Amino acid sequence: MREGAAQPLTASDAAYLLHSVDAFLFDCDGVIWKGDTLIDGVPQTLDLLRSKGKKLVFVTNNSTKSRRQYATKFHSLGISVSEDEIFSSSFAAAMYLKSIEFPRDKKVYVVGGDGISEELQLAGFTSLGGPEDGKKMVDLKEHRFFKHDKGVGAVVVGLDPYINYYKLQYATLCIRENLGCLFIATNRDAVGHMTDLQEWPGAGCMVAAVCASTQKEPVVVGKPSTFMMEFLLKKLNVDTSRMCMVGDRLDTDILFGQTAGCKTLLVLSGVTTLPSLQDPKNCILQTTMQTSCLSC
Secondary structure, three states, rough: OOOOEEOOOHHHHHHHHHOOOEEEEOOOOOOOEEOOOOOOHHHHHHHHHHOOOOOEEEEEOOOOOOOHHHHHHHOOOOOOOOOEEEHHHHHHHHHHHHHHHHHHHHHHEOOOHHHHHHHHHHHOOOEEHHHHHOOOOOOOOOOOOOOOOOOEEEEOOOOOOOOOHHHHHHHHHHHHHHOOOOEEOOOOEEEEEEOOOOEEEEEHHHHHHHHHOOOOOOOOOOOOHHHHHHHHHHOOOOOHHHEEEEEOOHHHHHHHHHHHEEEEEEEEEOOOOOHHHHHOOOOOOOEEEEEEEOOO
């Protein structure tokens, strides 16, 4: 195997991780579940880590749910997880705006699910758009003038199953015409396991559309951005050398962990397959470990 390629997880590797890691960071889609189906062995693995006194944090780029909604999903699958253990990109978007002291009199336009809207509301911000605008149509008649709110000071783009032309035009006008309007992306994942049987277009597809229409690049707050890790470190009080990022994507999860100096474990139960991992064009070359799933 080429230098730097991921090595299969051995029993001694697993023992080493248990000894040398205080906090495990888990991606969710493709690691904990696929769609609404729990991946085999996950509850037992999490129970084992908790019994060893390890801190568990669930770090997901999927912005369709708020932390509250994710906690509900975990419980529906028989896993007890508190909201404080969940860091979603929807939450990260709200925390980013809070960190830069985004003016409370400005509004936020959302291209995404109600997870983003809920987190913005909990953080004290006023949002527009979201799922409600997924029902709106655009009439492209002659002399049509599309109006938008001049009070929008930021546009947040995330995974949006109800993306439409209305939302794209609204986001575009806010970013291009509202002075100083921020363009924030929850993440740029190209695809994701939204159901248990297939990959589906990810938030990166929606972000790319807005990038094209505005000719601007966003501030990305989800993995592999440094913002999410910096926020996590303040909460965990654990050195990154004693943290392990467990994920199914090289370009987000593994890169996120490696950039911060964490140990990394790639699971092949999600987006990354063994052939794609072994592809010579794979540019994530730093040492990581890999296994077929959490319980393997």
